[in-house]
Amino acid sequence: MPAPPKFLDYVDANADKFIKRLAEAVAIPSVSGDASYRKHVHEMASYLESQLKTLGAEVRSVPLGKQVLDGQEIDLPPVLLAQLGNDPKKKTILCYGHFDVQPALIGDGWDTEPFKLVIDDKTGRLIGRGSSDDKGPVLGWLNILDAHKDLGLPLPVNLKFCFEGMEESGSEGLDELIHAEVGKGKFFEGVDAVCISDNYWLNTRTPCLTYGLRGISYYKVTISGPARDLHSGVFGRTVHEPMTDLIAIMSKLVTPCGKILVPGVEDLVAPLTSEEKARYDKLDYGIADVEHSAGAQIALSDDKAAVLMGRMRYPSLSLHGIEGAFSAAGAKTVIPAKVSGKFSIRLVPDQTPANVDPLVIAYIQSEFAKLNSKNKLSIENIHGGKPWLADPNHWNYVAAIKATEAVYKQTPDLTREGGSIPVTLTFAESLGVNVLLLPMGRGDDGAHSTNEKLDRSNFIEGTKLLGTYLYEVADIKA
Ligand SMILES: [Zn+2]
Incomplete structure (x- = not known):
């Protein structure tokens, strides 16, 4: 009424x-x-x-x-x-x-x-x-x-x-x-x-x-090797370097166009129905709005529905930072002894931290094994929500x-x-x-x-x- x-x-x-x-x-x-x-x-x-x-x-x-x-x-x-x-x-x-x-x-x-x-x-x-x-x-x-x-x-x-x-x-x-x-x-x-x-x-x-x-699963991947920070003039091309290993792993997680490379993660996404697809086409919000709020013309696609669905109904994997890396101004020639990469996946139905975490952990372990590195790897989920x-x-x-x-x-x-x-x-x-x-x-x-x-x-x-x-x-x- x-x-x-x-x-x-x-x-x-x-x-x-x-x-x-x-x-x-x-x-x-x-x-x-x-x-x-x-x-x-x-x-x-x-x-x-x-x-x-x-x-x-x-x-x-x-x-x-x-x-x-x-x-x-x-x-x-x-x-x-x-x-x-x-x-x-x-x-x-x-x-x-x-x-x-x-x-x-x-x-x-x-x-x-x-x-x-x-x-x-x-x-x-x-x-x-x-x-x-x-x-x-x-x-x-x-x-x-x-x-x-x-x-x-x-x-x-x-x-x-x-x-x-x-x-x-x-x-x-x-x-x-x-x-x-x-x-x-x-x-x-x-x-x-x-x-x-x-x-x-x-x-x-x-x-x-x-x-x-969307939900979230937030990860921290840590690689450690030397007992302390080393000098590249003394140890470069002499030891396994944690940062090199970490960058190799982080580069295997997502493509620059947003596709998640962890096998099985995208397969858990509930299929798109035509009823739902029609809602994105109709939304009074478009690529220009997304680019306006991003402050640059950098949308991943020219297709409005694809851009909106990327934010609303598909998972995304973002790389957030590297703890322990040299990040100040200048040209320090350090080899960091231990670095932690942080990234998260925004989850959508039918993904949950419980079904996504094992896929992420197994994939990172297998990618790390391919590096033949003698450094140590650990992975933790810092927080998660469905x-x-x-x-x-x-x-x-x-x-x-x-x-x-x-x-x-x-x-x-x-x-x-x-x-x-x-x-x-x-x-x-x-x-x-x-x-x-x-x-x-x-x-x-x-x-x-x-x-x-x-x-x-x-x-x-x-x-x-x-x-x-x-x-x-x-x-x-x-
Ligand atoms: Zn509020």
């Missing part, structure tokens, strides 16, 4: 109040990755908790224990589990967001104070750290509660919220909490679908829904498409993203329900960068979008 006009009118009429609340939230520098800012992450949790309570939610602030950061043992920020309504005749939607932010200092190159929301009337931008990632979307949900409370409107669904304060720092403690809250009588019982608003449109024009994320893919024909997506069409008068692009948001997979697997990524901000928001912003229109229309989605999802046939 469409959202009631008085809800939409209320959002327009109260835009200034909503922006004021965003300014209050941005003013709390809730940087999770720096121990000296941790008190502000707790402060942000308390702020949200009191806002949620004022708006009628039952809220539980769940402590997650301690962590060691920057050499000190400190408390992890709590997760807020909040709930409004438990009418068995209504669907229950779980909304996830995070209230921590990336670090930001004016010295990083910000034009304005990062923790003071600046409203630029000329461009319509709301500028400040966290405006788009992810305080704007989190407050979008609060705006909806505010409107319904003031208007005396019942919410169309039962709502549950899971807001965390460690997303920018690996979501420490969150998976354990989610697993502990699944089951009869537990917080996540009865959730019919999940909505996460914590990503962005591909561009600045077209709303999108995201139904897939890819995630949802069914975009599920009612949760159908409702979000209808809502986008109602608010923006545009059919949203259906996209997959090249990066990872691990909690998505945790919700999908532990709750066994459909998960939707419904972004509020635009592709140029600069989420982890300087001068992060959220356009005023995305905050206000985005609030209407999230609210309209709840109405559309309420009576769609499950």
